[in-house]
Amino acid sequence: QVHLLQxxxxxxxxxxxxxxxxxxxxxxxxxxxxxxxxxxxxxxLEWVGRINPNDGGTVFAQKFQGRVSMTRDTSxxxxxxxxxxxRSDDTAIYYCTRGATYSRENDFWGQGTLVTVSS
Amino acid sequence: xxxxxxPPSVSGAPGQRVTIFCTGSSSNIGAPYDVHWYQQxxxxxxxxxxxxxxxxxxxxPDRFSGSKSGTSASLAITGLQAEDEADYYCQxxxxxxxxxxxxxxxxxxxx
Numbered sequence: 001q002v003h004l005l006q007x008x009x010x011x012x013x014x015x016x017x018x019x020x021x022x023x024x025x026x027x028x029x030x031x032x033x034x035x036x037x038x039x040x041x042x043x044x045l046e047w048v049g050r051i052n053p054n055d056g057g058t059v060f061a062q063k064f065q066g067r068v069s070m071t072r073d074t075s076x077x078x079x080x081x082x083x084x085x086x087r088s089d090d091t092a093i094y095y096c097t098r099g100a101t102y103s104r105e106n107d108f109w110g111q112g113t114l115v116t117v118s119s
Numbered sequence: 120x121x122x123x124x125x126p127p128s129v130s131g132a133p134g135q136r137v138t139i140f141c142t143g144s145s146s147n148i149g150a151p152y153d154v155h156w157y158q159q160x161x162x163x164x165x166x167x168x169x170x171x172x173x174x175x176x177x178x179x180p181d182r183f184s185g186s187k188s189g190t191s192a193s194l195a196i197t198g199l200q201a202e203d204e205a206d207y208y209c210q211x212x213x214x215x216x217x218x219x220x221x222x223x224x225x226x227x228x229x230x
Contacts, residue, residue, distance in 0.1 A: 035219065037165075044121065045157075045165065045208050047219040061218050095164055103212035103219070105155040105170035112164050 002026040004034075004096050004110035011116045017084040020113045022096030029077040030054040033099045035106060036070065036081045038092040048094070050102065051079055059102070086117045122147060123209050125222035131199045132230045139194045139225045141209035147220055149190035152212040156185055156194045159206045159224075168207070169194060196227070204229045 007021040022034060036048040049060035051070040058070045064083070072079045083090060094113045097106040124142040131137040141154060148154055154172050157165035167176050169185035172192060182203075184195045192211075196203055209222040 037219075037221075044224040045210075045221040047221065050219075059217065062216065097165075103152050105153075105167055105210070106157075106165075107167050107170070107176065109164040109166070 002098065002108045004098065004108055006094075006096060006110040006113045009114040009116070011118065012086050013119055014087055014117055016086050016117075017082060018086060018115050019080055019082040020094050020096075020115070021078055021080050022110050023076065023078045024098070025077065027098075029074060031100075033101065034070075034072075034079045035097050035099050037095045037097055037106075039095070039112075040089070040092040043092075046092075048081070048083075050099070053079065083115075086115075088117050091115065091117045121223040122213055122216070122220035123211060123222035125207075125209060125225045127223070128226045128228065130228040130230055131196075133199055133201065135199050136195060136197045137199055137227060138196075139207055139209075139227070141192045141194070141222050143190050143192075143211060143220075145190060146215040147190075147211045147213040148187065148192055150212075150214050151187075152214070154185065154187050154192035155210045156183075157208045157210065159208065165208065199227075199229055201229045203227060 003025045005023045030053045035050040053072045069082045096110040098108045099106045156169040158168045159165040172187040173185045213220045
């Protein structure tokens, strides 16, 4: 069975960086893109970007360019998302989710990682 | 401001039919890129409800149906049940933004 297991919650100060991991299991890791989607408290879903685990290629939403990076470790079927220069409005639950291509549906989701940015 | 527009809320009595519309543009739904729908309960991750405009994943009741026409899509819930009370999001891809885009979400309330 497909499973995406994310790392635990983080509390960071403004200006710091956070790195969230997403470990995939139950399928061939390099076949599916991993997208990151965030949800601020009481708000809707917002796409952050995606990584192709096959070649490491990344595409980010314009508002995050320059502040976000995504990497993968194919030896342990894990993807990482790092967000730098954190602000209070980055406080959100960050989800990793699997998609067959850049525009296909996201059929499996991680449990979410709460990132809290507070001084 | 979301690229895809959804009503903030819809409501209906048990057994009724409710429809959620998702309005986009020629650079996303009308491009044409597929529309997908997700259901989210409080404190839980979103769950795929409809993919490729009208397809249901295994296990999703046939009370849920999706359709698409032009630059809009819709999700219909027939025979509304108390357990359907949740937030619903539409999703597509925008070629101008080169980004996945979501609607703002619709809260379904069962009266």
